[in-house]
Amino acid sequence: MxxxxxxxxxxxxxxxxxxxxxxxxxxxxxxxxxxxxxxxxxxxxxxxxxxxxxxxxxxxxxxxxxxxxxxNLDLPLNQRFCTGVVGLELGVARYPSMRETTPLPTTPxxxxxxxxxxxxxxxxxxxxxxxxxxxxxxxxxxxxxxxxxxxxxxxxxxxxxxxxxxxxxxxxxxxxxxxxxxxxxxxxQGEVLGNTVSVLFRSNIRELAPEPSERFIVINQEGVYGNITAMDGYDLYRFIMRGPNEFTMEGFDAEQAIRKAINAPDADVEVISVRPWRRSQxxxxxxxxxxxxxxxxxxxxxxxxxxxxxxxxxxxxxxxxxxxxxxxxxxxxxxxxxxxxxxxxxxxxxxxxxxxVNFKGWTPTSGLSLLYDESEAGAKARVKIGRELVDATAKEWDSSGVSLGYAYGGSPIVVDDGSTPPPDDPGFYVQTARPGHRAPHVWLDEGQSTIDLFGRGFLLLRFDGDDPAEAKALLDAATARGVPLALKDIRNEAARKAYERRLCLVRPDGHVAWRGDALPEPGSLLDTITGA
Ligand SMILES: Cc1cc2nc3c(=O)[nH]c(=O)nc-3n(C[C@H](O)[C@H](O)[C@H](O)COP(=O)(O)OP(=O)(O)OC[C@H]3O[C@@H](n4cnc5c(N)ncnc54)[C@H](O)[C@@H]3O)c2cc1C
Incomplete structure (x- = not known):
């Protein structure tokens, strides 16, 4: 063969x-x-x-x-904590629809x-x-x-x-x-947290819900019962059972479980598929x-x-x-x-x-005994539970720090410049050109970001100076080794400020390999950043 x-x-x-x-x-x-x-x-x-x-x-x-x-670009991405889709409201984290969402200043x-x-x-x-x-x-x-x-x-x-x-x-x-x-x-290494199930279904939830939402997180007196997530923003949804960790499929009735979460007898529910899965880290x-x-x-x-x-x-x-x-x-x-x-x-x-951390944030810590109580004390308990859940899960919905803030500071192919990293907050991204971090975004011209410059090879950004001789030794050494490296002069005050140094060498994946005000000896720099 x-x-x-x-x-x-x-x-x-x-x-x-x-x-x-x-x-x-x-x-x-x-x-x-x-x-x-x-x-x-x-x-x-x-x-x-x-x-x-x-x-x-x-x-x-x-x-x-x-x-x-x-x-559906017009569906508000609200995250609604409630006792049912049609049920008592506990709290709502309100977010605009995709159409109304605009980029953060740190990214295009x-x-x-x-x-x-x-x-x-x-x-x-x-x-x-x-x-x-x-x-x-x-x-x-x-x-x-x-x-x-x-x-x-x-x-x-x-x-x-x-x-x-x-x-x-x-x-x-x-x-x-x-x-x-x-x-x-x-x-x-790690642990299995429990067994659970995911059910894909169609429903008229959009007509029933008190306000349009991307997700309904349903709480009952035992804690979080499950969540319903809009898959297409129209009529396709996914229900995930939170429930006990020892969940088994035996006797599980998907339609009944979903009806319990929707809490409206006249809801349309058409189960498409049921998949058990294991929650683990x-x-x-x-x-x-x-x-x-x-x-x-x-x-x-x-x-x-x-x-x-x-x-x-x-x-x-x-x-x-x-x-x-x-x-x-x-x-x-x-x-x-x-x-x-x-x-x-x-x-x-x-x-x-x-x-x-997000997963743990979903768990109400107190007040569940008054969840359905019609008294003023019940109303107060619901507001308190809702506020607690909205606060505890805020970083799940606003996770720009997780998405953009990972950095390769300890990497052997990055040249540390001794500067202090910004705080690593999952919910808030602080842009920095510190070696190992994602090279910052700054708009250069309409529609063109600094990050659009990166990808094909290494790119040496120069924010101040135009002497062709300055980078010649590095560019020649790179050419001799076959390393794709180009020089790009940028005249832009915001970019100069964001990068903090005169020169910044960005890798093909858009992370900073080196920065400084004067280029070091080319051989050792190239050895380091190419893993020689
Ligand atoms: C309920 C739920 C919601 C999630 N939501 C998100 C989310 O919003 N955002 C997010 O980023 N992640 C989310 N995830 C996680 C995400 O689904 C996984 O991280 C992702 O699917 C992993 O992708 P993968 O390509 O590594 O593996 P998989 O998607 O599992 O793909 C592996 C592929 O390899 C194939 N395969 C395996 N063995 C062989 C073989 N021997 N020969 C040929 N083919 C083989 C399999 O059939 C499969 O097609 C979610 C997970 C769950 C359970």
Missing amino acids: AIEQCEILILGGGPVGLSTAAELAWRGRKPVMIDDTNGVVDHPRAGGIGIRTMEHFRRWGISDEIRNCGF EMIARCRQMWLDPILAKTARALGADLRHRKRLERFEQDEEGVTCDILDLDSGERSQIRAQYMIACDGVNSGVRKTLGIEM LLADTYRVGRVFLAGDAVHVMVPTGGFGANTGIGDAVDLGWKLDAVLSGWGGSHLLDSYFTERHPAAARSINAAL
């Missing part, structure tokens, strides 16, 4: 595998992706797209398409609602258009690696035929039950064994409160993408690929922690 050869085999066609394919293809590589599904998402999980992910999508040219995916993009039934096909179409080879209904049965590559045995699920692919590298984005992770013997000990890398849920799993799972995995894809491209192009150093774990493992730990 002839063995097909490829540079990179991506395993798994979820949001992370597809993003890895898009990122690598955007860089001119021709990855092959295999996935055992037919590519159609019939029960969406991810769907809250974070700002940083939207910035990556902007680079691939799809942020507008993601925003206009089909979600904003959050989006693009549920997976739209997200995955858009990512697949994008990856294909960029040159990735995506193959569905193919299953990886086994693999083995040696010093030169990874040999994968593939089963075609339709024809039953078996084939082999030999790749220089494999990236396993095969989800929470990753077979690759298990085969490699990689341990996960787990983080792998390593993201790489030899020529096999892992990304996404295969190495980090978090509770979905906040919607950080796929966003964190897409961050992995972007970090690994430019590094693998650099190594395959010949300019990436021998330590560059190791920095993938050094940089992304703490980023995942940070998301996991933020998600857990």
Whole structure:
């Protein structure tokens, strides 16, 4: 049997595998992706797209398409705490609709609602258009690696035929039950918090609810009963049972559970699909064994409160993408690929922690005995519970710090400048050009952000000075090593202030590698930032 050869085999066609394919293809590589599904998402999980992910999508040219995916742009994104969709109001965190949302001053993009039934096909179409080879209904049965590559045995699920692919590298984005992770013997640290269930359904909730909302978080006297989330903003919803951790499917009546949460006898409820799932927070000990890398849920799993799972995995894809491209192009150093774990493992730990804080915030601490009480004391208790829940969950809805504020300060391929990092607040992003952080956004011209300059290679920004000789030694040294590096002079006072130094060297993923007022010796700088 002839063995097909490829540079990179991506395993798994979820949001992370597809993003890895898009990122690598955007860089001119021709990855092959295999996935055992037919590519159609019939029960969406991810769907809250974070700002940083939207910035990556902007680079691939799809942020507008993601925003206009089909979600009702006029639905206010209110988060309503109540005893039922039709029930007593406890508190409401009010947010504008997608159409009325405007970007924060620190980014050209904003959050989006693009549920997976739209997200995955858009990512697949994008990856294909960029040159990735995506193959569905193919299953990886086994693999083995040696010093030169990874040999994968593939089963075609339709024809039953078996084939082999030999790749220089494999990236396993095969989800929470990753077979690759298990085969490699990689341990996960953390805990399983409980079993639960997700139900997709159609309903006329929009006609019944006292005010339009994206989410109804239903509280009863035992605590949080569950939540109903608008999936398309019209009539498609998802119910997630919060309930006891020891939930089992035995005797579970999805329609009845949803009716209890809606609390209106005349509600239309059409159950589409029911999926049990496990709420856990787990983080792998390593993201790489030899020529096999892992990304996404295969190495980090978090509770979905906040919607950080796929966003964190897409961050992995972007970090690994430019590094693998650099190594395959010949300019990436021998330590560059190791920095993938050094940089992304703490980023995942940070998301996991933020998600857990959000999860705990959903739990009312007192007053539940008066929840349905019609007296003045009951009304006061409800207001108090509502206020407590709205305050405790504020960082779940305003999570710009989680999305934009992760940084690679301790990375071996970043040159620390000794400056103090800004506070790491999940709910508030402070922009900084400190090495390791995301390079700041400043509008340069209408529609053009500083972050639109980044991506293809390293970029040296110069805010003050125009002497062509100044960067010549660095540019020449980079050319001699084949490192893609360009110089960009920026005459913009706001940008100069945001970057705080005369010179700033930005990596292909838009993070700062080095900054200063005078360039250091080029050889050692290039050695460090390329992982030589
Ligand atoms: C209720 C809920 C809501 C969520 N909401 C959000 C949100 O709003 N935002 C967010 O960012 N995240 C959210 N998440 C998390 C998000 O869904 C996951 O983090 C994300 O789907 C992980 O993507 P992935 O590509 O790593 O893995 P997966 O999506 O699990 O994809 C893995 C793919 O690999 C395939 N595969 C596995 N083994 C093989 C094999 N041997 N051969 C071939 N193919 C294989 C699988 O079939 C699958 O298609 C939510 C999760 C839940 C449960």
